[in-house]
Amino acid sequence: MSSDLEFALRLADAADAITSARFRSLDLKVSRKPDRTPVTDADTAVEDAIRALLKESFPDDAVAGEERGGTVGAGRTWVLDPIDGTKNFLRGVPAWATLIALVTDGKPVVGVVSAPALGKRWWAAAGYGAFTDDGRKLSVSDVSSLDDAYLSTTHLGSWVEYHSREAYLRLVDACWENRAFGDFWQHCLVAEGVIDIAAEAIVNPWDVAPLQVLVEEAGGRFTDLSGVATFEGGSALSTNGHLHDAALSKLSR
Incomplete structure (x- = not known):
């Protein structure tokens, strides 16, 4: 350590x-x-x-x-x-x-x-x-199709104001299941391999800076909604890596 x-x-x-x-x-x-x-x-x-x-x-x-x-x-x-x-x-x-x-x-x-x-x-x-904290090393899931993917966001209303509600719902419709675990938790769940995608239309740097390294070290990808690997892009997408490009495509406006 x-x-x-x-x-x-x-x-x-x-x-x-x-x-x-x-x-x-x-x-x-x-x-x-x-x-x-x-x-x-x-x-x-x-x-x-x-x-x-x-x-x-x-x-x-x-x-x-x-x-x-x-x-x-x-x-x-x-x-x-x-x-x-x-x-x-x-x-x-x-x-x-x-x-x-x-x-x-x-x-x-x-x-x-x-x-x-x-x-x-x-x-x-x-x-x-x-x-x-139980000493377990984290690893993202190996789900490779949106049809089988578990998706989370924080608040649907934020997509209306900051990105596109229709784009997010396209991703919802393409996935197997969706919830709103929200905030930090959903990105941690991606790192654990419990869910596959966490998407947020609006974030601040302090909301996601530790989550970028957490997801990446667990084998996943973390970018903003334009696909740039940064915690300062104003939005966030965490995935297991296999699904990242497909998720970005659904979220494009």
Whole structure:
């Protein structure tokens, strides 16, 4: 295990201590950001705690996070989503996670996804493989036809606003089954080989940076909806690799 991955796992431990204590708490404070998305006191507390640990151990590294800002540039940048799935978190739904990635020269090289309410954690490092907390090495499925594929997205409404509802429904109609596991979880399920495709019309870099390295190290493909292998493209498509080009074709506008 790389030292950077070990440190990222320590950051996840610190985040879990905060989020687990605040989940379903009666005094949770919730406000709205300018884009009308919710933010809780747990979101900001987690990001502040991780930033403090990074400043102590890696003072020269840049940090980009959902709540406190920052950009991904040259060199090393830690990309943080303190709580991915805040709407679930504030409603008491256990499908949420802290996302931590180390990006080097624009490429995610370490990724940790920690979902304590689900009792799950996933991690990966470039060249080391992808794993889950039971020690199992992850591998994507070998499904090779859309007719047999299991598909997930986050929210159908986002396809109307940001891409094309009709394009997404073409993919739905071509697949065997579809659900909306949403957010981080669906990409982790692709890496586990449990489902085959996860597609999102709109994402931010911190939503998917650790998921790119996780899916790729599990043997899959991760791109934006134009087919570029990047977490900064504003959209996301994770697949087992076999289905990627076919999925992109269905999603073209």
